[in-house]
Amino acid sequence: QSVLTQPPSASGTPGQRVTISCSGSSSNIGSNYVYWYQQLPGTAPKLLIYRNNQRPSGVPDRFSGSKSGTSASLAISGLRSEDEADYYCAAWDDSLKVFGGGTKLTVL
Amino acid sequence: QVQLVQSGAEVKKPGASVKVSCKASGYTFTSYGISWVRQAPGQGLEWMGWISAYNGNTNYAQKLQGRVTMTTDTSTSTAYMELRSLRSDDTAVYYCARVARMYGMDVWGQGTTVTVSS
Numbered sequence: 001q002s003v004l005t006q007p008p009s010a011s012g013t014p015g016q017r018v019t020i021s022c023s024g025s026s027s028n029i030g031s032n033y034v035y036w037y038q039q040l041p042g043t044a045p046k047l048l049i050y051r052n053n054q055r056p057s058g059v060p061d062r063f064s065g066s067k068s069g070t071s072a073s074l075a076i077s078g079l080r081s082e083d084e085a086d087y088y089c090a091a092w093d094d095s096l097k098v099f100g101g102g103t104k105l106t107v108l
Numbered sequence: 109q110v111q112l113v114q115s116g117a118e119v120k121k122p123g124a125s126v127k128v129s130c131k132a133s134g135y136t137f138t139s140y141g142i143s144w145v146r147q148a149p150g151q152g153l154e155w156m157g158w159i160s161a162y163n164g165n166t167n168y169a170q171k172l173q174g175r176v177t178m179t180t181d182t183s184t185s186t187a188y189m190e191l192r193s194l195r196s197d198d199t200a201v202y203y204c205a206r207v208a209r210m211y212g213m214d215v216w217g218q219g220t221t222v223t224v225s226s
Contacts, residue, residue, distance in 0.1 A: 099154065
């Protein structure tokens with residue numbers, strides 16, 4: 001059981017906007033930054049969002065992050081087939097890093 | 109370019125130890141930390157711990173305390189993760205990741221598969 005809670009799956013059609021939620025508590029999301037990682041099949045995770053809503057260079061602006069209280073969300077607009085992947089949220093919790101269980105995004 | 113290259117796959121028997129290496133290049137090794145994350149087959153990501161490449165300070169996940177040791181060799185810009193008393197549920201892909209103060213885990217190694225089987 002993960003400390004951060006994500007829906008196990010999400011789906012959308014090309015061009016659609018999808019959101020993935022991540023729920024935590026006051027000791028993690030409520031008091032620390034949230035990070036999002038994308039893991040394409042058979043590859044290492046890749047940093048997608050840092051410090052709640054910042055994109056590293058090279059990450060398309062179709063990806064955006066937000067945080068409110070003890071929850072966070074990742075939004076993907078203009079969905080593309082190559083966005084089909086697993087997405088993980090993460091945050092620090094009392095000097096330990098915790099991950100969500102991951103959300104498998106399917107592009108229909 | 110910034111890169112983390114990990115050692116090759118390992119097969120170990122229960123009770124044995126494994127030591128995975130992670131060689132950094134393309135940046136100043138001692139200016140960042142290294143985290144280790146593992147992923148059991150078909151499962152999510154699990155954070156194992158972190159080491160500062162600057163001063164060797166470590167922080168381990170509670171469930172691995174006493175079985176894991178993370179070290180660095182600044183002369184070769186290499187980080188190591190040793191896991192002892194291996195069990196079948198330690199079978200996983202083990203990743204190292206560079207830790208930047210602002211960006212978090214921003215560069216990842218390619219992963220090392222560790223299989224624990226009798």
